[in-house]
Amino acid sequence: MLRFAFKRLVSLGLSLVVASVVIFLFVEVVPGDPAAYMLGLNATEETLAALREQLGLSGTLAERYLSWVGGMLRGDFGTSYTYRTPVSEMIADRMWISLPLAIYALTLSTLIAFPAGIWAASKRGSAADVSVMGLTQLGVAIPNFWFAMLMVLVFAINLRWFSAGGFAGWEAGVYPAMKSLTLPAIALALPQASILARVMRSSLLDTLSEDFIRTARAKGLTKRQALWRHALRNALIPVLTIIGLQFSFLLAGAIIIENVFFLPGLGRLVFQAISARDLIVVESVVMLLVFAVIVVNFAVDIAYAAVDPRLRVRG
């Protein structure tokens, strides 16, 4: 198991190196000179060169790559072209919203999906199964921003249980902060929960038709015992895969929901940075997201191995 984790860790490091090179090169080839963009059309060649020097845009490709990576390793992501503040601070601010929001939404999604999927699978073909399938079908089909607006209408404007948007800030305490993240988290979680519940159900149904379930029943286990003791853990592998993908998506893909609720999260930051051609911010946030995705995949791989002993021997 330790050896397996070590091998995964090595491949994690390699993926990060490859990803950083690709991101760096991609940003390099994007047309448009940030210095020219910032100084406008009338800037002289000398001022442009001075600004490029200041922004770390001069030097050879390799030098710039190494100084970028070196900076990141020291926690220095450079300075934003447009805001003139350190990128690391900007990201840290946004991270305190996006990360809790993603975890909150994923927790909700899992809490809804597991019972719903298990319930539907254990009562296959019954009214319970049909209604879970119907509701999840709706959940997948309805766009989450529409659902978000509906919730704002009902819970913020009519019932006044929640505020319609904005973030209270962690300084105000955990409860107000969590409260302002609740509607966005629900809006994000519902489509994810619908997908996850359907995956859980079909994976569980596949597992329930396996030979070893029949063996378990022949031992004297009830249907319920066979499901909980033998089917569930075996059915988890595809479910874990989806959870991993969903977490990566929730971290950065929440941009529309962030806009609906006026949350200054990572998604909005990337969007603004791209519009303003603030390449250093784009580069850093994308690298950070890639890092998050790779780390989540690593965690999912470790979880696979924890669930299935057959995977521990392979590397």
Next chain:
Amino acid sequence: MSLLEIEGLDLDIHGEAILKGVSLAVQPGQIVGVIGESGSGKSMTAFSVMQLLPDGAMCRGRVTLGGHEMLSLPEPSLCRLRGNEVGMVFQEPMTALNPIQTIGAQVAETILIHEDVSRAEAMARAREALERCELPEAKFPLSRYPHELSGGQRQRVVIAMAIALRPKLLIADEPTTALDVTTQAQILRLLRRLVDEDGMGLMLITHDLAVVADMAHEIVIMRHGEVVEAGPTGRVFDEMRHPYTRALFEASGHQPEREESPRDVPLLQVRDVVRDYALPRTRLFAPQEHFRAVNGVSFEIAKGESLGLVGESGCGKSTLTRAILGLEEVQAGEILLDGEPVFTGHRPNRDVRRRMQVVFQDPFGSFNPRWKVGPLVAEPFHLLRDPPTGAARDAAIAEALESVGLAAEDRHKYIHEFSGGQRQRIAIARALIIKPELIILDEAVSALDVSIRAQILDLLADLSARFGLTYLFISHDLSVVRTITDRVMVMQAGEIVEEGPTALVFDAPQHDYTKTLIAAAPVLPERGAA
């Protein structure tokens, strides 16, 4: 009173009659062999006893197990009986165990479900059950996972689970069908020993008459959901009152009529072939280790000859087949078909490839279910430089289908519309369509019922005579190889250990391994001599 009594059992599944008035009984300490071909209802009889039937099943009649009326018991009482009074062993040991639980936990579960004991005590008794099934602690600790065991060892774990509470009745549904002959012999010996030790009743379900011939006290023969003949084993073999019993018996030892043909020109030459596989590295920078699957194998097949290759799973016979077919490159030696190498450089030689075809064991898994039979049969045409098109192609498909006893019109159907035997005919038609010289039959009849098997063997003999085909017949089933081959080779651990004319090798085996194989193979009693 009998331990198990089934009286007039009818079973309908979604309105379709599966069992019709089945009656049989098992006494304590008695082995009852239930024999039938696929679809005869023998497994469903077992599941009726367990009351583990699929949805939509309706039972009528009486099933009494140790005084319990199984058909009227509520589910919680049935759960208390399953695993406790009656245990069950299944056909497919590879998938019968939960892959992510240790064998210890799975055997102990039988005990924990039924008795109020501590986990430690359950584990100790699981150890004891595994010991009884000849899985000693030193090699098979409780912490082993199923994927670390072979098929035969897994079947022992399943048996240990079934007998952990010393049930009064054990139902074994084709327990050895998926296993090699020597493993089969060991598992059967184990079952017999457990019956003797515990005085347990054993209902042994199989399609193979020979498996039960020297083991069962009573035999029940089933067909189309009905019992056609039943009685003490000796008497059933002696009298064979029902024509179906006789047909089964004859099909089991069926000898297709084959003509001798002159064989002096070699068609396939295999010389000193070595095939290595890279093993996973044990440490990150450990030197690459290899597993030698085929070790210096040499042989020849003459034109028109039928050569058998016999060995157990893992002996390298499938690897050798892939090498002959040019699917994998060999590390040393050469393979020539009519003097032409199978591999030229690092690429398979297409000119050679189109002169040989292969028929695999699983007639369903080797067809694309979404294609119609016509295109399936015509698939090997892609090996030809200018394949026939239009009417010529249709004529070729029709000819291939007709030569295996199917109708030309069958080409418009899908593969799921055919039975197992018909599918294997289609597989043979597919192999024949480009008029190959060599056909490799890789366990081609192993999954078939005896009567179907007999028909396919006849077909193969007939085709060989008509088209001058050469066969390489690969099987773990000695009785089949014996009936259809001129010469036989025995393979063990990547090497050919014995080779010679089939009759000679079977009658006077020289190598110890060959002797073991032949001794392990179950045989039918001589007609009337039992």
